[in-house]
Amino acid sequence: MERSSGTDPGHVFAMIRQGRCTTRAEIQAATGLSRITVGQRVDALLAAGLIRESGRAASTGGRRPLQLEMVTDSGVIVAMALNTRHAMVGLLDLGMNLLCSEDIPADVSRPPAETLDDLREASRRVLAKAGWPEAGVVGIGVSVPGPVDPRTGRLNEPPIMTGWHDYDIAGRLQTWLPVPVTVENDANAMAVGEMRSAYPDAPALVFLKVSTGIGAGIALNGQVWPGYDGGAGDIGHMRVDGGSDGRVCSCGATGCLAATASGGAIAQQLREKGYSDVRSARDVAELVRGGDPEAVALIAAAGERIGEVMAAVVCIVNPQTVVIGGDLASPALLSAIISSMVPRSMPRATRNLRIELSSLGEEAGLEGITSLVVDDVYSVDRVNQAVSR
Numbered sequence: 001m002e003r004s005s006g007t008d009p010g011h012v013f014a015m016i017r018q019g020r021c022t023t024r025a026e027i028q029a030a031t032g033l034s035r036i037t038v039g040q041r042v043d044a045l046l047a048a049g050l051i052r053e054s055g056r057a058a059s060t061g062g063r064r065p066l067q068l069e070m071v072t073d074s075g076v077i078v079a080m081a082l083n084t085r086h087a088m089v090g091l092l093d094l095g096m097n098l099l100c101s102e103d104i105p106a107d108v109s110r111p112p113a114e115t116l117d118d119l120r121e122a123s124r125r126v127l128a129k130a131g132w133p134e135a136g137v138v139g140i141g142v143s144v145p146g147p148v149d150p151r152t153g154r155l156n157e158p159p160i161m162t163g164w165h166d167y168d169i170a171g172r173l174q175t176w177l178p179v180p181v182t183v184e185n186d187a188n189a190m191a192v193g194e195m196r197s198a199y200p201d202a203p204a205l206v207f208l209k210v211s212t213g214i215g216a217g218i219a220l221n222g223q224v225w226p227g228y229d230g231g232a233g234d235i236g237h238m239r240v241d242g243g244s245d246g247r248v249c250s251c252g253a254t255g256c257l258a259a260t261a262s263g264g265a266i267a268q269q270l271r272e273k274g275y276s277d278v279r280s281a282r283d284v285a286e287l288v289r290g291g292d293p294e295a296v297a298l299i300a301a302a303g304e305r306i307g308e309v310m311a312a313v314v315c316i317v318n319p320q321t322v323v324i325g326g327d328l329a330s331p332a333l334l335s336a337i338i339s340s341m342v343p344r345s346m347p348r349a350t351r352n353l354r355i356e357l358s359s360l361g362e363e364a365g366l367e368g369i370t371s372l373v374v375d376d377v378y379s380v381d382r383v384n385q386a387v388s389r
C-alpha cells in the first residue's frame with residue numbers, strides 16, 4: 001500500500017482506505033491542508049462514490065465528528081489462485097471479504113489459453129452464485145506458481161510452467177472483461193495477504209509455500225519485494241548440499257531443493273515405494289494427516305532440506321515473521337524446518353523471529369492478490385482521474 005504523503009484527492013483517499021484517517025479533522029492534521037480544502041477533497045470523494053459517511057466518531061469535546069470510510073460494496077474483484085494441479089477462484093468485495101469461491105482442477109502444463117478459459121468459466125459461476133453481474137467486476141487478480149516480471153506482468157522463464165513464458169495473461173482475460181488485471185507470483189501474493197491481514201505490524205515477512213513446488217515470497221512494509229526480474233524468493237531451484245540424489249527437477253536441472261523436498265518430489269518417492277495412486281501434494285498431505293510412517297518420514301527429511309535453505313533466507317532478509325503455507329504445511333513440517341534452520345542461522349537472525357503456520361490457508365493467496373488489485377484499481381493516479389471527471 002502506498003504510504004506517501006501527498007495532499008491530492010488520491011492521497012486523501014489512500015489515508016481513508018488504509019484507516020489512517022477516519023475524520024475530516026484527522027485528514028487536516030495529517031496533511032496540513034486547510035479545513036476548506038479538506039472539505040473539498042472529501043466532497044469530491046463522496047460525489048465519486050469512493051467513500052461514505054458512516055456515523056459519528058467518539059467525541060473529543062463538542063459535536064462528534066462524522067466518520068469516513070471507503071465504500072467496499074460498490075464492486076467486486078475476481079481473484080484466481082492458480083496452482084500446479086488445481087486453482088481457486090474467489091469473488092471478494094473491495095474490503096477483502098470473500099463472498100464465494102470454487103476449487104477447480106487445473107494443469108499448468110496445458111496451453112495457457114485453455115487454463116485461462118477454465119478460470120473464466122469458474123469466475124462466471126462464482127459471480128452467478130454471489131448474484132453479481134460481470135459489470136460489477138472492477139479488477140481481476142491472478143496468482144501463479146512462477147516468477148512474474150514486475151515490468152511486464154508476465155511470467156519470466158517459469159521452471160514448472162514453461163509454456164507460460166511471456167504469455168499475456170492480462171490480455172487474454174481482458175478479452176472477457178476490460179478491467180485492470182494484476183498478475184503476481186503466488187508466494188508473493190500470499191506474503192502480502194498474510195502481512196496485511198494477519199501481521200499488519202510486521203515490517204518484513206517471508207511466506208514459504210510448500211506445495212507441488214517450493215517458493216518463497218518476501219513482503220516489506222506492506223509491499224511485495226519481487227526482485228529486479230521477478231525472481232526474489234524462488235528458492236525451489238537453489239542447489240542444496242548433497243543434491244537431490246541425482247533426481248532431475250521439473251526445471252530440468254539436478255540438485256534443486258524442489259527435486260527432493262517438494263510435494264511433487266515426495267509424491268514421486270512415495271510412488272517408487274509402491275503408493276501408486278499418490279499424484280499430488282494434496283495426496284501426500286492426506287497421508288501425513290493419517291499418520292502414514294513413510295510419508296511422515298519423507299516430510300521430516302524434506303523439512304530438514306528446506307530448513308537449510310531457509311537459514312540462508314533469514315540471514316539475508318532478517319524477517320520478523322516467517323509464515324509457512326501451501327498444501328504440505330503441517331506441524332510436522334514446521335518443526336522439521338525449525339530444527340534444521342535455527343542451528344544453521346546466526347542467533348541474531350532467529351532470536352526474535354516468529355515462525356508460524358499460515359492461519360489463512362488458501363485464502364492468503366486470494367486475499368493477497370485481491371489487495372494488490374485494490375492497490376492498482378485505487379492507485380493515487382486512478383482516484384485523481386476518477387474525481388476529476
Ligand SMILES: [Zn+2]
Pocket residue numbers: 159236237249250251252253256258259
Ligand atoms: Zn529445479
